[in-house]
Amino acid sequence: MSWARIMAPLSGGQGDPAAVAAAVMLAEPFGAEVACVYTPADVADVMPWMGEGFLGGVQTTALESLKEAAAAGEKNARAAMAGVPYAKSQFVALQTPVWAGLSAESRLSDVVVFNSDPARGRGPLAEAFQQMVADEQRPVLIAREGFKVGGTVAVAWDGGKEASRAARLAVPLLEKAQKVVILGAPKASSRTFDPARLQAYYATRGVTAELQVLSETGDAAPALLKAAKAAGAEILVAGAFGHPRLQEFIFGGTTRTLLNSDQPSLFLSH
Secondary structure: OOOOEEEEEEOOOOOHHHHHHHHHHHHHHHOOEEEEEEOOOOHHHHHHHHOOOOOHHHHHHHHHHHHHHHHHHHHHHHHHHHOOOOOOEEEEEOOOOHHHHHHHHHHOOOEEEEOHHHHOOOOOOHHHHHHHHHHOOOOEEEOOOOOOOOOEEEEEEOOOHHHHHHHHHOHHHHHHOOEEEEEEOHHHOOOOOOHHHHHHHHHOOOOOOEEEEOOOOOOHHHHHHHHHHHOOOOEEEEEOOOOOHHHHHHHOHHHHHHHHOOOOEEEEEO
16 A cells, blocks of 8 residues: 655745645655645635626736736745655646646545645635545645654544544555554543554554553543654644534534644544
């Protein structure tokens, strides 16, 4: 099992170089292609907001400004890719309809890479992050400081559908890891599950994993983050958005806590 295409959405902003570097770091051990996908603001999304008051020269000027901003952003995004040389890099500049293009690119990619800001709802790629995780249900890597492949990976496990999907899709990453630790907090979950079942699943795939059962009750996220840090994990694998998106956004939940944390990097799947 391996990965062949890693995708990094780019905005033309300051976060692009870090996203490209993380995508390359993730791709290199697999010899995978890196697709740097420039994702500009879509003129088609802005047009309805202009209304009938934007006529003639005013409308033309506004549209030209958007086009100029998109061109400048693309130039910056290309420079970000060029700043991290990698032989199997590909640049894709999306056109209207941008969101449809982004979805199509993600469906032909194994993992989508972001930095922390979009995951926290900040910056021009915040909506793209939501689209990838919740709508397209693509596996997403949120690369933070200290991210690397080949170190320690922690896997959060509660027996649920989202956690199961993340745990299975992360197998190529776990195969490259020096150490894998399964973290389960049965007392913090409404589900009845046996973390040793996941350990056995990994063993049949040649992945040796340690097992750590946490005793904490209540919100599992702080306990998972604390245990991941204690294990020296550079990456935490977890299911995302186990509740409806609106409820998750308003009331927080485990996913929101993980997204707002500073460490470690996250591998998420819905």
